[in-house]
Amino acid sequence: MNKPSRSSNSNNSKKWNQAMERYNLPTGGIEVIIEGRSSSKLDTVNAVTHSKPKKPTLSIPPDNLTKAGSAKPVNPVRKAYTPHIPAQKPKAKPIRYLVSRSLILVGTLALIGNIPVHSKINLQTQDDTIALTAAVEEALNQATIANSDVVELQLPDENETEVFAGHEVETLPTVTKGRWNLYQVESGDTVESIFAALKLKQTLDKLIADQDIAKVLNDIKPSAKFLAQTVDGKLQQLIYTTGKKDSYFITYHNEQYTGQWQSGLLEARRSQIHFTISKPFHTEAKIAGLTSSLSRQITKIFKKDVNFRRLAIGDEVRVIFEDYIYQGERIASDNVLAAEFDHRGTLYQRVRFSASDTTRYLRPDADLELKQVAFNRYPLKSGRISSGFGMRRHPVFGSRRLHSGTDFAAPRGTPIYATGNGKVRFIGRKGGYGKTIELRHMDGITTLYGHMSRYKAGLNPGDKVKRGDIIGYVGSTGTSTGNHVHYEFRIAGKPHNPMKVALPTTGILSPKEMRQFRQQAKKLKNELEALRETAKNNPHRLSSRQNQFGG
Ligand SMILES: [Zn+2]
Known part of the structure; x- marks a missing residue:
C-alpha cells in the first residue's frame, strides 16, 4: 500500500x-x-x-x-x-x-x-x-x-x-432491512408454485419482464434454493442458488428488478447446536437457537426412533446444519446435515444424503436400510379387495378355478398405478381380462392389470414406467361384473398371491452413490462425535452454538 x-x-x-x-x-x-x-x-x-x-x-x-x-x-x-x-x-x-x-x-x-x-x-x-x-x-x-x-x-x-x-x-437494499425466506426447490415445482410458496406470486410478472431473469427462472434446477428478502411484502432481493459457487442475485432498483450471476457472495456455513431436554422439544430447540424449520426437520428425521411426546428429561440433541451468510449476516438456516438424538439411553444418528433428486436421512453405518422393497403391494391408492387370490367359483362362469390375482373394486376412472419399476410388455385387449396392461420388472417378475376403462394416454409397449406411475384407469371391460382392477403378480410366468408374495428388495443407492454415501457419512459421523465431546465439556449448556467454515 x-x-x-x-x-x-x-x-x-x-x-x-x-x-x-x-x-x-x-x-x-x-x-x-x-x-x-x-x-x-x-x-x-x-x-x-x-x-x-x-x-x-x-x-x-x-x-x-x-x-x-x-x-x-x-x-x-x-x-x-x-x-x-x-x-x-x-x-x-x-x-x-x-x-x-x-x-x-x-x-x-x-x-x-x-x-x-x-x-x-x-x-x-x-x-x-x-x-x-x-x-x-x-x-x-x-x-x-x-x-x-x-x-x-x-x-x-x-x-x-x-x-x-x-x-x-x-435505494441500495441492505441485508439488515427486511426478512429473508428460504425455499428449497423440489421436483415437480414450477416457477409459479415456488413464488406462491414465497408469497411473491404478484411479483413474478415484474421479474420475468426482465429477459435475463426470465431465462434463469425458466431453468430452475431441482434441489436449488431461493432466498427472498421482503420489506412489507415487497421483494427487495432474491438469491437463486444451486449450491455451486455462482448464485444469481436479483435486486430491486429504480422500480425494476435486475439480475446477475455473482460468485462467492453467498456462503454456506457449517453450524452446530446441541441441547439437553428439560422442556418440550420445540421450546428447547428454540431456546438453543434452532429455527422452527430446522426443529421440524429434526422431528421428521427421528419420528420412527423418538417419541417426541414422551421425551425424557436429560435426552440430548445435537445438530449440524447449514447457515447462509450474505454480506456478513446469517440470512437463513437450512438443511440438517447430520443429527443425533440421545433418547432414553439409546443414540440415534442420521446423516443427510442426496442422490437422484432424492434427499434422505440415513443411518451412517447401516447397510440394511439402504435396501428398500421394490414393489407396492396395491395398484390403487384406495379401494376394496373384492376377490382374493386362489380357487373360487367363477362369478360369471360358475365353475371352480384358480383366481390368479387379486381384485380391487373402485369407481370407474380411479387411477391404476404401476406397482414397480419396469417396462410396458403388453398393452391392449386380452380376452376376459378386457383392456389390459402387462409390465415386465426385475428378476423375471411381471404384473398384470385387467378390466381397465382406458390406458394412460401415450403409453406404448416398451415404455419405461416407474413404481407409482399412473398406467390406466379402473373399468369393467372383459369378463367382469363391476368396476374393478384385476391385479396379478407373476414370477417366471407363474401367478403368486399378490397380497402375500415376498416382495423383492432393491438397493436405494447405486454402487457409486453407495461409495459417496460412505465417505460423506464417515465425515459427518466424526463431526457428530466432535460435537458430542464439545457438549460434554459444556455441562451448563442448554444451548451452545459453534460456527465453523465448511463446505
Ligand atoms: Zn380378478
Whole structure:
C-alpha cells in the first residue's frame, strides 16, 4: 500500500490514512496510465493540498452521474460487486466524466466495504493529461477535503452514509432491512408454485419482464434454493442458488428488478447446536437457537426412533446444519446435515444424503436400510379387495378355478398405478381380462392389470414406467361384473398371491452413490462425535452454538 508521499504533519497524515481506510478509499492515490506506457501517479494528498480550500462535502452531485452523453447512470447494485474500476474507453467521454464516475464508484464501493486500495484510470493519449489533472483535482475537492493545510476528512456520521455515496445508493437494499425466506426447490415445482410458496406470486410478472431473469427462472434446477428478502411484502432481493459457487442475485432498483450471476457472495456455513431436554422439544430447540424449520426437520428425521411426546428429561440433541451468510449476516438456516438424538439411553444418528433428486436421512453405518422393497403391494391408492387370490367359483362362469390375482373394486376412472419399476410388455385387449396392461420388472417378475376403462394416454409397449406411475384407469371391460382392477403378480410366468408374495428388495443407492454415501457419512459421523465431546465439556449448556467454515 502506498503512503502519501508528502506530509507536513505526520499526525494529519495518520488521520488521513485512518479516514481513507475507514471508507476503504484509495490511500495510494489514483494512478493515471497514458497509452499504457507512461505512468504518472497523482498522489491523493498532493492533489488535494494543491487545491483551493473548498467547503467540505462528501456528496457527489447527482448530475455527475448522467453527464456523459448517452451513458447510463452508474448502477451501484451491479457495480458494487466489481472488484476493479473498469478501464474506460477514451475520447468518447470527457475526462471529467471518467474521473467523477470513477469516484462515484469508489464511493459506492466504499459503502459496500469492498474497494481496490489503488485505483487506475487508463487513458489513450497524452492530450488528456491537463484536463485530467484539473478534473482529478476538482473531483477530489468534491469528494474529500477542507483546506490545504489541514488534511482532514469531514467524515459523515454513520447515518449520513447514504448522502456520502450519492443519491443512487439510497435505494441500495441492505441485508439488515427486511426478512429473508428460504425455499428449497423440489421436483415437480414450477416457477409459479415456488413464488406462491414465497408469497411473491404478484411479483413474478415484474421479474420475468426482465429477459435475463426470465431465462434463469425458466431453468430452475431441482434441489436449488431461493432466498427472498421482503420489506412489507415487497421483494427487495432474491438469491437463486444451486449450491455451486455462482448464485444469481436479483435486486430491486429504480422500480425494476435486475439480475446477475455473482460468485462467492453467498456462503454456506457449517453450524452446530446441541441441547439437553428439560422442556418440550420445540421450546428447547428454540431456546438453543434452532429455527422452527430446522426443529421440524429434526422431528421428521427421528419420528420412527423418538417419541417426541414422551421425551425424557436429560435426552440430548445435537445438530449440524447449514447457515447462509450474505454480506456478513446469517440470512437463513437450512438443511440438517447430520443429527443425533440421545433418547432414553439409546443414540440415534442420521446423516443427510442426496442422490437422484432424492434427499434422505440415513443411518451412517447401516447397510440394511439402504435396501428398500421394490414393489407396492396395491395398484390403487384406495379401494376394496373384492376377490382374493386362489380357487373360487367363477362369478360369471360358475365353475371352480384358480383366481390368479387379486381384485380391487373402485369407481370407474380411479387411477391404476404401476406397482414397480419396469417396462410396458403388453398393452391392449386380452380376452376376459378386457383392456389390459402387462409390465415386465426385475428378476423375471411381471404384473398384470385387467378390466381397465382406458390406458394412460401415450403409453406404448416398451415404455419405461416407474413404481407409482399412473398406467390406466379402473373399468369393467372383459369378463367382469363391476368396476374393478384385476391385479396379478407373476414370477417366471407363474401367478403368486399378490397380497402375500415376498416382495423383492432393491438397493436405494447405486454402487457409486453407495461409495459417496460412505465417505460423506464417515465425515459427518466424526463431526457428530466432535460435537458430542464439545457438549460434554459444556455441562451448563442448554444451548451452545459453534460456527465453523465448511463446505
Ligand atoms: Zn380378478
